[in-house]
Amino acid sequence: MGNEQQPIWRRAATHTLHTSLILKASLEERLHEQTGLLLADNEALLHLETEGSLLRMSEIAHRLILSRGGTTKVVDRLEEMGLAERRPDLEDRRATTVSITAAGRQARIEARQVIDAILEEMWAAHLNDEEARLLVDIMDRVAKANRGEG
Numbered sequence: 001m002g003n004e005q006q007p008i009w010r011r012a013a014t015h016t017l018h019t020s021l022i023l024k025a026s027l028e029e030r031l032h033e034q035t036g037l038l039l040a041d042n043e044a045l046l047h048l049e050t051e052g053s054l055l056r057m058s059e060i061a062h063r064l065i066l067s068r069g070g071t072t073k074v075v076d077r078l079e080e081m082g083l084a085e086r087r088p089d090l091e092d093r094r095a096t097t098v099s100i101t102a103a104g105r106q107a108r109i110e111a112r113q114v115i116d117a118i119l120e121e122m123w124a125a126h127l128n129d130e131e132a133r134l135l136v137d138i139m140d141r142v143a144k145a146n147r148g149e150g
Helices: 008-035 039-051 057-064 068-080 102-122 129-146
Strands: 084-088 096-100
Touching: 008 039, 008 102, 039 057, 039 068, 039 084, 039 096, 039 102, 057 068, 057 096, 068 084, 096 102
Parallel strands: none
Antiparallel strands: 084 096
């Protein structure tokens, strides 16, 4: 079945997924080249910074939608770069908590500037504010419905 014969919802979903993969791959590559961070590293730092306190490894895994092993790799990288540190959880000796360091906060500022510049070039330059608002509304609705919130 050619593209023009597919239902429009299938074409929209396919285009959304394909475009997302293109943008993510380019963003990942360029972010890593310019900052040494991967997208998952940046996302972990964002959650640690936003939370303002310690997060358990299990909570980081949940927020990043990663396995325990994947989360361990991310936190290992962040620790090696001096951007985060692990500590035993004082309330539960079986758990480990992670906090962002001052260097991690600085890395987040730099990463945000890089990401914003890349997204402005790759995304914002190709749509106006009304189109962007419409996309946000649509993606929010689809995300909520698929998380069981809608």
